[in-house]
Amino acid sequence: MAELAVPKTEAVRKRPFLNQRRREALTGYLFASPWLFGFLALTLGPMLFSLYVSFTSYDIANPPHWIGLQNYQFIFQHDSDFTKALGNTLWYVTFKTPVVIVTSLFLAILMNQKVPGIKYYRTIFYMPTVITGVAAIFLWVWLLSPFGLVNNILGALHLPQQEWFLNPQYAKTGMIIMGTWYIGAPMLILLAGLNSIPRHLYEAAMIDGAGILRRFWNITLPMLSPTLFFIILTNVIGAFQVFNSAYVISTTAGGAGAQPGDPEKSLLFYEVYLYKYFGLSQMGYASALAWILFIVVLAITATQLYLSRRWVYYEGG
């Protein structure tokens, strides 16, 4: 049989490996590679190492020694301070978050009014956010001291004065009051969200006879829900990680000899408790505590994401 001659023009062309789609993808990865490298080397890598360390006895200067689940067993079975710290933190998250949300939403609505000089008011309310760190904390220790400005005002109004950071019953309440110092940032975000609500919705509602409260409930809140959800999520995660203020207040407000978590462990928040074990060079135990916190926060965040389907309205569908 004669061989069939295949014209060259019909020879099968090899597909190039880097087709356009792959080239675009590779370009994208190349642009993202600095971040990817940082994430792998500086975040995921240390996280995996700390997971390993949580099953060891490790003092940072000598090699880790494998002890299995002993750290976790002790935490759940014998460590009463773990329960105390977790309880304090959950209390703080539960009460601080709504206070911050409500206050910042109220302020955002106020700042959204068309009055002369409104931009100056916005600046004034945002400025405390700029004064961060230990300086702001010391300011609040002074304000809420037994002889501080807050008690002076309460006394002038014939209201009961408290010992705030010296009294275990009121120390966390003092922390929540202090938390309102930082509402500038959520206020701005909510303000941006308010400005993005289409005006025609309000106009239509007004034509239909809706009052202020009805418009707020049926238009403002639903349209603002994605922004509110973001702020709730970030505030909850931030509240779980409270450290600076609790540590500084507990070690300074009570004077010399005060321990982290004072008065009487009312300010023993989870990260303050965890930090203690870093100071004692018990990295394995501290890592186990850290991973428990991670799982708790992950669970709460996942729950919030699941529940958001019911109340968060995304305009795009």
Added chain:
Amino acid sequence: MSDHSEYRGSHPERDRRDDYAFDPSEEFIGLGGRRVSRRRALATGGALLGAAAAGPLIFTKVDAEGLLKSYLKTNLPYRANTSVKGHVVLWHHYGSPIRHNGIIQAINLFKKIYKGVSVSDVGFGFAADWTEMKTRIAAGSGIPDVVVSDRPKLYYDGARHHFYQDVSDLVKRDGLKMSAFWPFVQRDSIINKKIYGLGWETDCRTLYHLRATFIDAGLKPDVSPKTWNDLKRLADQLDGKGSSLNGYNTYGGKVVTFDPIQGYDYISWSWTNKGDAISPKGKPQFNSAREIDTANWVKGWLDRYGGFSTDQSISAHSQGSQASNPMTTKNTIFWVDTPTNEAVWLFYDLRFYTKDGKRINPFYSAALLPVNTGGKPYNLTGGFDLSMPRKKESAAQRNATWEFMKFMSLVGQQYFAQQVLAIPSVQRMAQTNSILKSFPNYSTFLKAMPWGKPNYHTNDPSLESDVASSDVVNAMWRGDKSVKDTLNAMQQNALTLESKPGQ
């Protein structure tokens, strides 16, 4: 004109040769070749001789540094090798001007004697240097040569975790006697015959009171209680004085003579009652008979003045500057404190007056802690060592570091102590330093130092503070739970914490 400063003062004849007023060619012939009369020549000669005699005092410079150097070289209280070379990095937590100046003074003195060694010091916030040091050891680089270490924690940081080097080979080589340090300093620095530091500053705790208060109360200003019974007798006399004392706050109509947990704690008081929450073998004994007895004694004092709420009020009313405490703010008559805080009072120049306006100076008196029958005045000490972090280094560098440590501990420490009224951890230095001895009550501190309590160590480095935490102990003082039940629960908790993994 040459300087000749290296021998000025020791060879006046040679020095005068360069003085322009003493030119032999001008003595008889005179300036410009004019003849000078004999009388004038004699007068001039006499004046010149007088100037020559006074010359060394006027025109020469006493080489103070050289004198000090040669004195210290021959009088260094240890075998010194001043020919070492290297660079030493010292980490400390002394940020205040007083303390930092003290460190700098000692370092400068070291550099004058050890010409081949340069020194850099780095100041951190308190305890931040230890955390940073541990991370550097883990990283293997940037490790300092010497650190001011937490002496009570050497058992853990040195012996258990090996953050610090054992320097017993160097101590032995140079014939250094660790018995030069106070007994409790030795006990904290030497663990299982290994030496993890040389004593640096330390302190003691004594019982203070305001002398003006005693004068107003009709008592001798410097007579302090020696026993628990003495304390009670004094309180019986003073509690009701209230209005007759100058400016004291009263609680429930009484002046608070003594609040045992202001500035101190019941476990430390138990040492004056032959007790201790930790046995010498490192076993917890929070519910021993002596601990229960001491806790009941403390509760008795609190209840005398209206309970734990009075103690809290005292804390609230005593806040203020660094010099504020319940005694200086006139909320209690007695107060337990360290000599270092006394330096703060002197710095702030506190002034106290009797009711008739007479200023009393010194305004305070200090005494050994009062004891229960058969007890000894053991007191809470703390303090620091100089330690060498674990690192890879050459023998030459290690020697240079060691010379620096020896000098600072055995010589330089006193210059630091003079600035801040810390007590040197070298016994002889503390006993003979003339500047320290000039501080009021210093002789009392020297009496208190031998009673400094050494630390007994358990498996858990934070056991005592975890078990006797404020929430548990304060509930006991409030009466929420009985003393016995509280201490029994604390003992159970201590036994559980001892088994915590990873220690």
